[in-house]
Amino acid sequence: GAGVSQSPSNKVTEKGKDVELRCDPISGHTALYWYRQSLGQGLEFLIYFQGNSAPDKSGLPSDRFSAERTGGSVSTLTIQRTQQEDSAVYLCASSASTGFSSNQPQHFGDGTRLSIL
């Protein structure tokens, strides 16, 4: 497709389970970002991938959160031992940024709405 694709669009799971969220960026975009959006909180940066460089993990809230990007394209965000406070919308974005400047707009997927029971 032409845009950023995220799956699933909704995920409901029990506390303590692991979840995987997938992001398929725009073809050719080297930069990929994950954000968390909680109710009334705006966007919280989680992790950033740029090409083959080591990811910027500075926004991950705990060691239960991890992400990988295979082949410079699809990315998976994994949350282990989910907690109720993990309930949020997880947004993925990609851009043509080279990593030396944030002057390229980010293009967003529609997000995954995660609900922890």
Place this chain on the structure above:
Amino acid sequence: AQSVTQPDIHITVSEGASLELRCNYSYGATPYLFWYVQSPGQGLQLLLKYFSGDTLVQGIKGFEAEFKRSQSSFNLRKPSVHWSDAAEYFCAVGYSGYSTLTFGKGTMLLVSP
């Protein structure tokens, strides 16, 4: 550290009235500035961006924004609001040498008939 302030959490505007959403950024360097809109259940859509040059930029859906360096502001405007403009609006800033954007907390626009 970079920060973006959107001082209005909610704004209600009558349909057909003009709109201005405020955005202030804090940092000394030349910023790259963006406005995004988010409808319920959707991701963020880029409305417009400012990199350099003319300080008044035009975007999609009839929106415009003006960069005022002296005020560290990048306010979003629309001369006549439509009911379909009801959504949440996010301002974001980036800088040369930084790979990520900093987003404001958003302003929810409500449009009354």
